[in-house]
Amino acid sequence: MRAARTLLALAGCLAAAAVAAEPTQPGQQAWRTEPRQQAQPTEQRQQTLVRMVRQDCGSCHGMRLTGGLGPALTPQALADKPLASLAATIVHGRPGTPMPPWRALLDEADALWIATQLQLGFPEEPQVQVQR
Ligand code: HEC
Numbered sequence: 833m834r835a836a837r838t839l840l841a842l843a844g845c846l847a848a849a850a851v852a853a854e855p856t857q858p859g860q861q862a863w864r865t866e867p868r869q870q871a872q873p874t875e876q877r878q879q880t881l882v883r884m885v886r887q888d889c890g891s892c893h894g895m896r897l898t899g900g901l902g903p904a905l906t907p908q909a910l911a912d913k914p915l916a917s918l919a920a921t922i923v924h925g926r927p928g929t930p931m932p933p934w935r936a937l938l939d940e941a942d943a944l945w946i947a948t949q950l951q952l953g954f955p956e957e958p959q960v961q962v963q964r
Contacts (some may be wrong), residue, residue, distance in 0.1 A: 873945050879944055879958070884937070886957045892930065897954055901930060905950045918947035 864892075873881060892902040903909060910918060922943040925933035934943065949955060 837922050847923065862915070870908055871941055873942055877942070880943065881938075881942055882955050884948075885950075885954060886947055898949070907951055907953050910947075913951075915947050915951065918950065919943040922946060 872878075886895075889902075889905070892895065892900055893905045894902075896901040897905040899905075899909075918942060920943075921931065922938060923935045923940060925935065926933045938946070
């Protein structure tokens with residue numbers, strides 16, 4: 833028991849040391865090249881994004897995102913596509929196709945979150961209780 837505690841404490845110290853070792857100099861933005869590590873949208877923003885994708889994107893990509901005017905956005909359909917390129921398609925659209933750019937409504941972190949969720953299987957909208 834005592835040994836386990838010591839180990840846990842040790843692991844805690846190591847984690848703290850690792851955080852302290854993160855580069856903090858201004859201009860040191862190497863992490864930006866790894867999109868997975870970008871800040872995620874807040875919980876509340878994520879709910880907005882789920883609603884938006886289900887409603888606005890669903891109008892072309894299908895209610896179940898299984899395809900319509902736009903192609904299916906299911907995990908199977910997107911499995912081999914790089915996240916960064918999916919996110920870029922969402923932000924910039926595909927000129928010459930009906931896929932519009934969404935940069936006025938979505939930033940890159942939003943688009944990356946959406947692309948990630950699409951590859952995982954997009955969350956359903958929570959059931960909204962209409963109270964009148
Ligand atoms: C007006 C119709 C329309 C709307 C609205 C729309 N899309 Fe699209 N989308 C398309 C079409 C058409 C394509 C295929 C473009 C092509 O031929 O390359 C596409 C392509 C994509 C792709 C690339 C798929 C792949 O297999 O490479 C992604 C990702 C995507 N859309 C996400 C979205 C998201 C997220 C939204 C909502 C924020 C959205 N789309 C809204 C029409 C639409």
